[in-house]
Amino acid sequence: MPIRTRFTIWRPLAAAAVTLLTAAFLTPTARAAPRESLPVYSYDDAVRQAVWVDTRLDGDGDGRTDRVAVDIVRPREPAARGRKVPVIMDASPYYSCCGRGNESQRKTYDANGAVVQTPLFYDNYFVPRGYAFVAVDLAGTNRSDGCVDVGGRSDVLSAKAVIDWLGGRGTAYTTRTGATAVKAGWTDGTTGMIGKSWDGTIANGVAATGVKGLKTIVPISAISSWYDYYFQQGAPLYDSGPDWLSDYVDSPDARAKCAAVQRRLVEQAPRTGDRTGLWKERDYVRHASRVEASVFLVHGLQDLNVRMKHVGQWWDALAKYGVERKIWLSQTGHVDPFDFRRADWVKTLHRWFDHELLGYDNGIDREPMADVERHPDQWVTSRSWPPRGTRTTTLRPDQGVHPGVGALGLRKGHGAAAFTDDPRLGETDWAARIDTATPDKAGFVTAPLTRDLRLSGSSEVTVTATPTTPTAHLTAVLVDLGPDTIRDYAASGEGITTLADRTCWGVSSAGDSACFKETAPRTADVGHTVVSRGWADLGTYADAGRGVPLTPGRAYSITLDLAATDHVVPAGHRLALIVAGTDKDLIDPPADTPTLTLDLSRTSARVPLVGGARAFAAATSTAATSTATSTATSTGTASGAATTAPDASRSAPADGVRAPRPAPRIP
Template structure:
């Protein structure tokens, strides 16, 4: 979760960073016998050769952020470094505070950032620290104190870095209490931050700190185990990487001169137990997907107690394209917070691991040039108790309280609502058909597809791998084009029946919007290990060869499929979300047709090409045939809606029967998994076919006696010339099957 604000190369944990972290962790283990010291001379900084990154406090930082439009009401006042004694074990908790210049008896609320990404603050200014600069420059002159607390084992704080551990949680809670009780404070504290810093707000919230009035988490992690090992599908970060990385950060590996003294450095070198425990239980969780029996991960679930204890408000900020901290970390948890009576506002936009006013998204629709004003309006209400209308009069910006949801869908449009997904979105289902079609009604037939890891491709778990529609190791289901814009939001879920080939295996699912030129845009994804098919807390190993019911969730999204485009579902076993993978890849058989479906919250329940209403009839020359006998089939097809739509027609001839291509109206044939497909109307495409005839000869081998099925009929609206260079083959087009147009016949063959 090292979330660079200025350098895109640091947005994700790189392999070089991982090597540094591993090396640092190894060094720490080898020096486990070094004793800690009480004295901490600041003139003994840790020498490090690595170049600086953006979490150091450096006056030359050039972070991009928006500025408030309201005129200053105060001047900058006193800045001080406060050192508390931890109530847990007496270790130092270092706080930096920059106050506005207050009149006698005047008080100020506090905006706090609790972070591991800060230097020792005794000779640093919060105005120079990249994670607090945007706060000090915007809000101190508007009457707010801005503070930063270095979580234990980082910056100038003592103790060992715990990666959200219980002592760290208690230290943050103690810092909030100290700020709330200060004689210059009005008693209201808000915590704000992104990534790791967006997770620390939940530490004080879960404890019900009475001084915590609001939290504004950006891409926060309230459940680290769920982020790294959700449904048994681990991230590479989960395999001992994060404990090692943050141990390295605590040693100052990423900073040329953090100001950490020699004594603190030696103390942190003596902290390998934290690193070792985290590494051991990371490996355990990666292998099993479970929370460990030691409680290491359980005590890091920050959600616990929030609904029961917290009495403040929440402004939840998250990018729906954030694959560093997946959106499932906050939704549907937002619903639970609201049900608990916690005022919860949602800000969901189409960005990644960014601030809404991050310079890297400045040229996109997700960028909010009024973000600083938006936050000021929030703080005025939640920390100063000011009337929202007064705030709106003084600040030329949107009223943040006109609705509790501010969101953006994938088409770029901004909207407000009272809930998310908005109430007008209703539950609907799309079904995975046997012919690779995504349809509005269940397919009466069932079939099977197999997904597997394609050994001809390279799979690097640290790199993106998003199989698109049609990949050879995938099961792909594509809708017909939509007559109207199709919009859906929330967390879609696939209900599947699968047959694993081993006692493990996993599935990934991707959603794509596909345009007229077959260009695909990814809308969402999800992944599970089959040991967690029903989201059980413990791994339940499937039995090879036995069917298994699976519920596969898609990460929360707010998506648009434009008019004329198609929606595609791709099942696969590749990596997902740029980083997640599975240690148990093995072929999985997926049942298609029947009730296999994807449930989603959609704005229009209209199915793909919902207006296409087609009826078909058939008449065969008999129901029982002897070997070598010919069946004459007469077909009729009519498009009832829309009136001007023309279609091609497809019939299925059962396997072992021979199609007579010289007689009748057959225009073309292609082999199929269940026999032969014959096509009509290629040269004379119509909306109504009164009499289509084809002839097929029954098998005459005695062993081939039995029941056979003709049909069903199917139609397609695709108009491309099948002979054109860029035309899709007939077998790959989007076919709509006509229910009730099958016919079962009996063959009694004879030896010849």
């Protein structure tokens, strides 16, 4: 365990570790294969080296191939003994513009240009354990040549070029412009990539090239398809495009040289939401068959920056091709596991890299595939994910016994429900008024559950809707109706509070502390929890890649993809399906203000339930327990019955967490 401290720096006793390791080799059990790498190498004496790798690209059009800057921290002793080490690599655009981690750390350098601080704990912790840490400036950022192209060829291939060099298949130089080549003779050619957000996205993209030598990736809160970062089925999720993001991280040199790249990012990413060749190039899911590396995926179930849709489609594609996988799902938003489950994270990551890069048989591959945070700091595991026995179950909305009150069950629905798009409202407003008929939503709920019901995986909602205008956007959400205490993902910190105390993870140096501020869960008491979300432009009904104007009065059918989730709706709670228009702060409104009428006989939700339809039937049986009866007194609503619009100025009530729009919008 780390030492908790405010003012002092913890430093492992390397000499003691060496003594223990030497003693182990003198015992009869020493012949057994090692199960854990130990901190036996000096961090103070580590080699700190900068090289510039030739990418064989000329993204900035200056007539010479771009070189990307690579800062290396590696133990000195193995090379002196003729031993080679594996690499842990984080390729990032953020090392100078924005920083990494909860404390926004940046790279720092000495007077000779050698790296002094690399952000996060990776070098402090893993270098003494016999790994090299490699921090790559993506093309167009910090000390690298080229241009940022936001997940495209330049981003991905500039990182891939480094892995090729580490494997002896590329060329690097001692300076940015010099001619002195340098080889990576100190590494065994095996690499693991890690990173959060854009960094983890690049790990996904590089893995999808099938590059030799990449043994594992650890993508944290990462994108799997850039189209789905900016749009969902034609519905715009942000009021800016990749050109804004590129400009945000570009180095001064890149801003001066990369106007042509910026123009392409504008011209080939139209705000119509049409899928162009630019988006196809940035879709890693379609190349999942090339992935040879294992994948340890970490994501927040309530991440509204890089949404859980990225998890579901990537995970399912990897499963299709038999990729070795592991997953952690937290209740947080866009948060690193170092900041929501620190001790377990460092231990697990250590074991994962030992197994995948050093080949240690430590049993991690035989442990449960999934860890899921069910309540703040309360975790459960699943042998597989989604769990065995999960079945896609078709749930159908229907008119209720009272006007404007909708039900959700297994039987085919009938009749209609109508709502008018109100861009002032969103999912938390709809859920808070689920038991009141309002004109801005169509809501359908089950009876109070008599048993727990677990959703695990991705859902989809098919609607047949008749609009009154040529443009219309749709939202579908699944909601757990009932009281709970959750991580407050909508607040500052997205589910964590940063504390003053620090804990230390590895060895510190004069310019690079291994001690980081601790965190604690930031919680909220709620009356409902949004479980899964999905959006679409109804104009993409015939082609998800291209929207067209609608004919008012004509019925259109479309299937909305809902984000993956893992959530238990407890006995006594109700499960709700809400269909509405603009989801405030999460999608942008259409050009018009449509009223849409749903044909309930042709509207349904396909939901992954553990136990399938049988579990749903058992959980919604009429033999309600006294607890369930006391929890809810109404079966829900369908829209259109109320004549008074809800108060749009009302803030999110205490029983809901308002979904935030990330700012600034960087993945």
